[in-house]
Amino acid sequence: MIGDFGDRNATNRDIKVADYAPEKWKEFAFAREAFATKAIEQAGGKVEPHRVLILVDLNGMYLRLHEWLTEVGMPIRGGLILSRFAFFQIYDAFERIKKSVIELSDGEFADFEDVTEDIRTTDGEGIWVNPQKTYLKFSPQFDLFYAPAPHKDIEWKLRKEARSGDMNLKRLVKMAEKGVIEVFGKERDYNAYDDFIRKLxxxxxxxxxxxxxxxxxxxxxxxxxxxxxxxxQ
Structure with missing residues (x-):
């Protein structure tokens, strides 16, 4: 069980849950990072933290993922699946940025994560560090900038307008009750939007x-x- 995602974690009776708790994984990761930093510095290399900030159009990402998954027949009962696809897209952006920075450094930089991975997979044969390199320690964190789902407020305003008896407005109210907003004839389903944000x-x-x-x-x-x-602002 990696990460505290509630319903995304399947129960496996063959493993000890405590060994796979988020705190345990963080403990292992911090220990490897500390060892890698010490190994690089003792070899004569340098470690340089590098934080990348990614701004994401969450509304656009959510709607496009929802549309795509709906088209392929995937039932959307919450924000779990949507959030996992969104996270993979965000993380892929981090990986592409990291790769570009290292490739454009003309050999000056190396990936700090390569050293931690060598520590994780070594069979006791040791690890190799290039003392001429500066190892970039990327921090894969992201900030979220978003607007809360609008369908409840829109539903309330549509109800006021629907008092006129207009059948189309009554139809729009029923759609809004289900979290679906019609914009210029195109439906936008916000039913899973808040849960999508929580899962991210x-x-x-x-x-x-x-x-x-x-x-x-x-x-x-x-x-x-x-x-x-x-x-x-």
Missing amino acids: RANPEYSRSEQGFFCYNVGSKGLGSGLIEFQS
Whole structure:
């Protein structure tokens, strides 16, 4: 069981849960990093922390993943699966950035993680460190900037407009009750959005988050000005 993700962790009776708890994995990781740092410095090399900040359009990512998984027949009962795909995309961006930085350094930099991996997999034959290299220690953390799901507030405003008896507005209200908002004839399902955010925040690589807001206009014909996500300053 890696990470505290609740329902994403399947129970396996053949393993000791305590040995795979998040705290245990962090303990092992910190021990390897400390040993790798000491080995590099004693060999004459340098370790340089390198933090990368990635800003993600969570609304766009969520909607596109939801659309894709729905098209292939995947049932969406919460934000778990959506959040895992989103995390893999974010982490892949980290890996691509790290690879580019090292490749463009003209041999000056090496990947600190390669040393920790050598420590993890060595059979007692030791590890090799290049004393001429600066080993970049990338910190795979991400900040989340997002607006909370808007469908509840939109539903309330649609109900007010639907008092006129307009059948289309009543249809839009029923959709909004299920978390689905129609924007210019295209459906956006926000039913799993809040859970999607919670699951992303459960990742150990998550650092912090800041909430913004959606800007929209609900009128006699429904959602009139589209749905635009704005972030707070």
